[in-house]
Amino acid sequence: LNKVEEKELTPLQEALSQLIRRLQRKDPSAFFSFPMTDLIAPGYSTIIKRPMDFGAMKEKVKNEYYESPEELKVDFRIMCENAMIYNKPETIYHKAARKLLLSGMKILRPERLESLRQSIE
Numbered sequence: 155l156n157k158v159e160e161k162e163l164t165p166l167q168e169a170l171s172q173l174i175r176r177l178q179r180k181d182p183s184a185f186f187s188f189p190m191t192d193l194i195a196p197g198y199s200t201i202i203k204r205p206m207d208f209g210a211m212k213e214k215v216k217n218e219y220y221e222s223p224e225e226l227k228v229d230f231r232i233m234c235e236n237a238m239i240y241n242k243p244e245t246i247y248h249k250a251a252r253k254l255l256l257s258g259m260k261i262l263r264p265e266r267l268e269s270l271r272q273s274i275e
């Protein structure tokens with residue numbers, strides 16, 4: 155039987171995965187779980203230059219792309235801002251993005267990321 159490689163997560167990967175779990179709880183409708191397609195959002199790929207979603211963030215954690223929690227924060231902010239650019243202010247998606255950004259910035263506030271970085275140095 156071929157043994158499935160059980161890859162140990164690094165402390166940074168553990169910490170980033172936990173942050174994403176906490177952020178995703180603020181998106182109960184899962185509007186931000188999967189990438190946008192031009193099918194559900196016409197013209198999306200021409201308007202939004204840097205698409206981002208929680209799935210892509212998890213993939214980047216798995217591939218050890220992020221070197222710090224601040225890099226994850228940049229992608230989180232881009233994800234929310236994309237939705238506030240593409241969707242008009244009165245839409246449920248624009249409102250959900252603004253709310254998610256506000257609660258996410260509390261979870262990702264600088265002093266918390268600072269102490270997190272120190273704890274895994």
Ligand SMILES: COc1ccc(C(=O)NC2CCC2)cc1-c1cc(C(C)=O)n2cccnc12
Pocket residue numbers: 184185186187188189190194195237240241247
């Ligand atoms: C992964 O993206 C989605 C997944 C599911 C849904 C969804 O359940 N929409 C139903 C609530 C009213 C139809 C919406 C979205 C969605 C997110 C977004 C974002 C984030 O811009 N969006 C924009 C236009 C149309 N649909 C969406």
